[in-house]
Amino acid sequence: MHITRAVEYGIIGMLYLAGHDRGKVVMIDEISRKEDIPKSFLGKIFQSLTRAGLVNSNRGAGGGFYMARDSDQINILDIIEAVEGKIALQRCLDAATGCSNSDSCALCLLLHDIQETVKQTLANTTLADLAQKHADMKSHKHPQRPLTESVRLPDIRTE
Amino acid sequence: MHITRAVEYGIIGMLYLAGHDRGKVVMIDEISRKEDIPKSFLGKIFQSLTRAGLVNSNRGAGGGFYMARDSDQINILDIIEAVEGKIALQRCLDAATGCSNSDSCALCLLLHDIQETVKQTLANTTLADLAQKHADMKSHKHPQRPLTESVRLPDIRTE
DNA sequence: CTGAATAGGACGAAAAATGTCCGGTTTAAG
DNA sequence: CTTAAACCGGACATTTTTCGTCCTATTCAG
Ligand code: SF4
Ligand code: SF4
Numbered sequence: 277m278h279i280t281r282a283v284e285y286g287i288i289g290m291l292y293l294a295g296h297d298r299g300k301v302v303m304i305d306e307i308s309r310k311e312d313i314p315k316s317f318l319g320k321i322f323q324s325l326t327r328a329g330l331v332n333s334n335r336g337a338g339g340g341f342y343m344a345r346d347s348d349q350i351n352i353l354d355i356i357e358a359v360e361g362k363i364a365l366q367r368c369l370d371a372a373t374g375c376s377n378s379d380s381c382a383l384c385l386l387l388h389d390i391q392e393t394v395k396q397t398l399a400n401t402t403l404a405d406l407a408q409k410h411a412d413m414k415s416h417k418h419p420q421r422p423l424t425e426s427v428r429l430p431d432i433r434t435e
Numbered sequence: 436m437h438i439t440r441a442v443e444y445g446i447i448g449m450l451y452l453a454g455h456d457r458g459k460v461v462m463i464d465e466i467s468r469k470e471d472i473p474k475s476f477l478g479k480i481f482q483s484l485t486r487a488g489l490v491n492s493n494r495g496a497g498g499g500f501y502m503a504r505d506s507d508q509i510n511i512l513d514i515i516e517a518v519e520g521k522i523a524l525q526r527c528l529d530a531a532t533g534c535s536n537s538d539s540c541a542l543c544l545l546l547h548d549i550q551e552t553v554k555q556t557l558a559n560t561t562l563a564d565l566a567q568k569h570a571d572m573k574s575h576k577h578p579q580r581p582l583t584e585s586v587r588l589p590d591i592r593t594e
Numbered sequence: 595c596t597g598a599a600t601a602g603g604a605c606g607a608a609a610a611a612t613g614t615c616c617g618g619t620t621t622a623a624g
Numbered sequence: 625c626t627t628a629a630a631c632c633g634g635a636c637a638t639t640t641t642t643c644g645t646c647c648t649a650t651t652c653a654g
Contacts, residue, residue, distance in 0.1 A: 277436065277437065277438060277439070277519075277522060277523075277524065278436065278523070278524065278525070279436060279524050279525050279546065280436070280641090280642065280643085281642075281643065281644090282642080282643080282644095284525065284542065287542055288542065291541075291542070303598095303599070303600090304599085304600080305599085314643085314644065314645085316644070316645055316646075317643065317644050317645085319600075319601090320602090320644085322600085323600080323601065323602075326600090326601090333599090333600060333601085334599085334600080334651090334652085335598095335599060335600045335601075335650070335651040335652065336597095336598065336599055336600080336650085336651045336652025336653065337596095337597065337598040337599060337651090337652060337653045337654075338598075338599080338652075338653060338654095339598075339599045339600060339651080339652075339653090340599075340600085341600085352545070360436075363436060364436075364437070365436065365437065365438050366437070366438050366443065379572070380569075380572045380573050381569070381572065382450075382565045382566075382568035382569035382571075382572055383443065383446055383447065383450070383565065383569075385568065385572075386511070386560060386565065387438065389556070390553055390556055390557070393552060393553075393556070394549055394552075394553065397548070397549055397552070398549070401545060406541045406542065406545060407541075409541035409544065410539075410540070410541035410542075412541075413538070413539045413540070413541055413544075414539050437641095439610090439611065439612085440611075440612065440613095441611080441612080462629095462630070462631095463630080463631080464630085473612085473613060473614085475613065475614055475615075476612065476613050476614085478631075478632090479613085479633095481631085482631080482632065482633075485631090485632090492630090492631060492632090493620090493621080493630085493631080494619070494620040494621060494629095494630060494631045494632080495619085495620045495621025495622060495628095495629065495630060495631080496620090496621055496622045496623070496627095496628065496629040496630065497621075497622055497623090497629075497630080498620080498621070498622090498629075498630045498631060499630075499631085500631090
């Protein structure tokens with residue numbers, strides 16, 4: 277139960293982009309140096325972000341990446357799923373694998389509930405939200421409020 | 436971001452125990468067969484559960500495991516932490532490793548919030564709750580309500 | 595043309611997850 | 625007392641996932 281480096285790097289990379297003018301083209305090398313992330317690894321991650329349409333890229337000399345939408349139109353779940361595909365806390369919640377017992381397994385139901393709240397929270401947090409908080413924190417203003425609010429659980433599996 | 440097999444097996448094993456009379460001594464071999472879990476692996480997992488005080492064990496002929504407390508006095512977070520230690524969604528949230536930026540990283544804050552709600556949900560679900568739902572589901576009664584309720588986020592990091 | 599930069603895929607090392615095995619200890623029962 | 629059953633504990637083996645690297649191709653500015 278751990279967030280992967282790839283996801284973390286992806287979010288931090290996007291935060292870096294969001295901290296600059298929209299449309300500003302930034303090279304992998306710059307993000308890599310400024311955020312201390314292995315360059316080739318970050319390159320791979322940005323390929324995924326590009327394929328997912330969260331950023332655009334220019335190739336060739338003077339090339340680099342820039343945001344495809346405004347940062348308040350991108351949420352954190354978007355980024356995570358771009359980097360590592362759909363979130364699945366367990367086999368039964370993974371469309372690809374699945375589990376034959378999932379219809380009669382209370383644990384599966386519990387994990388499903390938890391997964392949905394996590395996804396809701398991630399989906400409700402925009403990159404702009406996170407970038408704003410990030411900037412605040414770097415300027416030594418201590419945060420007073422939690423970043424997220426409580427999320428209503430969806431009423432799942434009620435036919 | 437995945438629940439490990441060890442944790443899943445641990446919970447299912449405890450569910451099995453909870454489905455029998457309190458004090459009933461059950462062998463690893465029985466749980467292993469009935470729940471289709473590799474025997475030696477399950478043995479290891481139950482060692483952890485025993486060390487954590489969730490179950491007691493009798494050694495020697497006629498030995499086995501039995502619940503150390505009533506199932507409504509054990510929650511799912513207890514089981515998870517018994518099997519794999521404290522939950523940590525990231526380095527910065529892991530007391531052992533940590534991250535030097537955690538004071539000025541909005542992502543850390545977001546992950547912290549999420550982790551807390553997950554832990555709250557797990558802590559609010561007792562083994563008895565899960566066992567009840569499990570039994571219901573196995574007898575073909577379709578569940579009407581989600582297992583968990585929404586959890587208030589704690590107001591973290593407000594000095 | 596040349597050098598800079600991403601795209602894509604193959605590859606490799608390290609870590610974690612998932613088990614297995616075996617010798618040791620405890621205990622019930624004959 | 626002996627034996628067989630069962631857990632204990634640690635070492636070990638296998639597989640999968642994570643965390644990258646590297647190389648070639650492609651694209652583009654100057
Ligand atoms: S939690 Fe239940 S349904 Fe999900 S994978 Fe485990 S056994 Fe299957
Ligand atoms: S999220 Fe921020 S604080 Fe947490 S490990 Fe990553 S960089 Fe460090």
